[in-house]
Amino acid sequence: MLAIELIAQGLIQGSIYALVALGLTLVYGLLRILHVAHAALFTLGGYVGVMVCNASGNLAVGFFCAALVSGVGGVVMFRLAYQPLLSQPPYVALIASIGLFIASEEAFRIIFGAQGMSFTNPSLEQQFVLGGGLQFKLAELLVMLSTATIIGVLAWLQSRTRVGIACQATVSDPQMAQSFGISLRQVRDINFFVGSALAGFAGVWVALLNNLVEPTMGSVPSYKALAIIVLGGLGSVPGTLAAALLLGVIEAFGTIYLGDILDRNAIAFAFLIAVLMVRPQGLFARS
Amino acid sequence: MPAADPEVQTMNYEISLLTTMAIAVMFALSLNLITGFCGQISLGHATFQGVGAYTAAMLGKAGLPFLATLPMAMVLAGLLGVVVGLASLRVRADFLAITTMGVGFLFVGIVRQQEFLGGELGISSIPDHGLGRVGFMALALVMCIGVAALSMYIKRSWMGRVFNGIAEDEDTMRVLGIDVPRYKLAAFAMGTALAGMSGAFYTYHLNFIGAESFGFVESITVLSMVVFGGIGSVPGVIIAAALLSVLPAWFQVIGDYKLLVYGGLLFLMMRFSPNGMAGLAQHVASTKWFPTGGRS
Numbered sequence: 001m002l003a004i005e006l007i008a009q010g011l012i013q014g015s016i017y018a019l020v021a022l023g024l025t026l027v028y029g030l031l032r033i034l035h036v037a038h039a040a041l042f043t044l045g046g047y048v049g050v051m052v053c054n055a056s057g058n059l060a061v062g063f064f065c066a067a068l069v070s071g072v073g074g075v076v077m078f079r080l081a082y083q084p085l086l087s088q089p090p091y092v093a094l095i096a097s098i099g100l101f102i103a104s105e106e107a108f109r110i111i112f113g114a115q116g117m118s119f120t121n122p123s124l125e126q127q128f129v130l131g132g133g134l135q136f137k138l139a140e141l142l143v144m145l146s147t148a149t150i151i152g153v154l155a156w157l158q159s160r161t162r163v164g165i166a167c168q169a170t171v172s173d174p175q176m177a178q179s180f181g182i183s184l185r186q187v188r189d190i191n192f193f194v195g196s197a198l199a200g201f202a203g204v205w206v207a208l209l210n211n212l213v214e215p216t217m218g219s220v221p222s223y224k225a226l227a228i229i230v231l232g233g234l235g236s237v238p239g240t241l242a243a244a245l246l247l248g249v250i251e252a253f254g255t256i257y258l259g260d261i262l263d264r265n266a267i268a269f270a271f272l273i274a275v276l277m278v279r280p281q282g283l284f285a286r287s
Numbered sequence: 288m289p290a291a292d293p294e295v296q297t298m299n300y301e302i303s304l305l306t307t308m309a310i311a312v313m314f315a316l317s318l319n320l321i322t323g324f325c326g327q328i329s330l331g332h333a334t335f336q337g338v339g340a341y342t343a344a345m346l347g348k349a350g351l352p353f354l355a356t357l358p359m360a361m362v363l364a365g366l367l368g369v370v371v372g373l374a375s376l377r378v379r380a381d382f383l384a385i386t387t388m389g390v391g392f393l394f395v396g397i398v399r400q401q402e403f404l405g406g407e408l409g410i411s412s413i414p415d416h417g418l419g420r421v422g423f424m425a426l427a428l429v430m431c432i433g434v435a436a437l438s439m440y441i442k443r444s445w446m447g448r449v450f451n452g453i454a455e456d457e458d459t460m461r462v463l464g465i466d467v468p469r470y471k472l473a474a475f476a477m478g479t480a481l482a483g484m485s486g487a488f489y490t491y492h493l494n495f496i497g498a499e500s501f502g503f504v505e506s507i508t509v510l511s512m513v514v515f516g517g518i519g520s521v522p523g524v525i526i527a528a529a530l531l532s533v534l535p536a537w538f539q540v541i542g543d544y545k546l547l548v549y550g551g552l553l554f555l556m557m558r559f560s561p562n563g564m565a566g567l568a569q570h571v572a573s574t575k576w577f578p579t580g581g582r583s
Binding site for chain 2: 032034081084085088089090091092093094095096098099100101102103104105106107110223226227230234260261262263264265266267268269270272273276277280282
């Protein structure tokens with residue numbers, strides 16, 4: 001029974017990881033940038049969600065605003081920070097991104113205070129009992145459900161619509177795509193918007209699950225999401241999804257069985273290093 | 288006893304600051320060997336300072352004198368460095384950056400859970416180094432100059448040229464028949480051993496260490512020193528490390544905003560001058576400030 005419970009907990013955590021890591025993968029696939037500052041947009045989404053929800057009393061409005069603000073924030077970040085660095089070696093953008101992330105984490109602390117914020121009327125707290133004695137909060141069920149829905153819709157958009165196909169074409173061969181009349185600029189903007197909106201969305205879910213947003217809430221997902229996209233074989237969307245869920249489950253088991261030797265982060269990274277030593281291109285890389 | 292000298296008493300603050308500076312410069316130069324010279328990005332360099340620091344602390348508490356812990360700290364940090372260096376043979380570029388970051392989290396995660404390493408509380412009341420404050424500072428400065436001289440020497444040597452080649456284009460170096468893995472391992476061994484040395488100084492300077500002092504933020508801080516100075520430039524890195532390590536102490540206002548300033552500077556430097564201060568200096572030097580008629 002414990003095993004099923006741990007798997008369930010792992011999948012809930014993994015869904016959050018997946019939402020955050022998908023945006024990172026989109027960016028990496030397109031620009032080959034390790035976008036650490038992505039987690040700042042996750043935090044931003046959490047704050048916007050809590051503030052809007054507290055002001056309007058409507059959770060859906062909170063989700064919508066969080067995704068919108070984070071999405072626009074992502075596009076702005078791309079235009080100001082990354083676009084001018086595309087011709088530089090990759091570590092330049094990586095270090096710039098780390099700098100941006102550290103600075104924004106501190107900015108959140110200075111603007112909103114170190115102690116964080118909570119929902120005035122926390123919602124979705126109802127407990128659900130499933131067959132076999134499994135118990136969930138409504139929010140936990142909805143996290144998994146909405147992640148699955150969003151990823152399904154995105155996959156459909158990517159393979160069935162003109163914009164999605166343009167994105168795919170740009171990832172596989174930017175120059176060729178451009179010569180077929182695809183605007184690289186538009187594709188990049190769209191990717192940053194969608195990826196960042198997903199991060200903002202995930203931020204509100206984490207805020208709901210913990211009923212807390214704090215300045216440092218992005219630090220663990222930022223490093224963890226990097227580990228996930230590396231595990232998934234940088235730039236591969238299905239790989240990222242599988243790696244996110246896998247890592248969630250491994251962490252859930254690890255904290256029970258290895259908790260005395262390693263903490264949660266260390267378990268995730270021990271797994272990452274072990275995988276990379278065996279498969280340097282990641283678990284699910286396209287060869 | 289130098290500590291009893293009233294002259295020295297009033298200089299305590301400056302002595303402490305200078306020692307901090309020397310340790311930071313040593314640490315930054317050690318990363319510069321790996322990232323600057325050899326082009327291997329490391330996001331977990333604080334781990335090796337941590338290994339050195341913990342080695343020195345454990346041995347010091349066991350009764351060994353400071354000068355004996357110093358080489359042991361270097362050896363252990365260097366050994367772990369070779370292991371991580373072996374990983375760098377397997378994974379490259381972005382993958383290596385994430386792997387080294389993982390090593391950093393692993394180190395902190397392991398140390399925090401070990402009772403005999405002080406766990407969450409860290410190790411305190413480390414025995415005195417017996418050199419006096421001035422003597423300790425002098426030794427740190429001498430070692431720091433030594434590391435700088437070694438860096439300059441390596442940069443000009445055959446090895447330094449190979450490092451540069453690996454940083455520029457690893458595959459071409461392989462084609463040229465260079466034993467790339469050997470040189471990468473050498474860079475990691477030297478860089479991490481020197482980081483271990485800076486760790487031993489750190490332990491005896493602060494008399495207290497905890498796992499969090501060698502976490503991801505510290506790894507980024509030292510990387511920011513290297514990047515800020517100009518990746519690969521020895522004088523640039525020395526100046527950047529010296530400045531960035533004492534800035535928070537000089538401006539108490541910044542103390543609270545230390546990370547905001549670090550992050551902001553790191554971003555702005557990358558955004559506007561990816562070659563750091565060295566690149567900036569070069570740019571300024573090559574700019575014609577006064578229009579001159581013809582050749583001057």
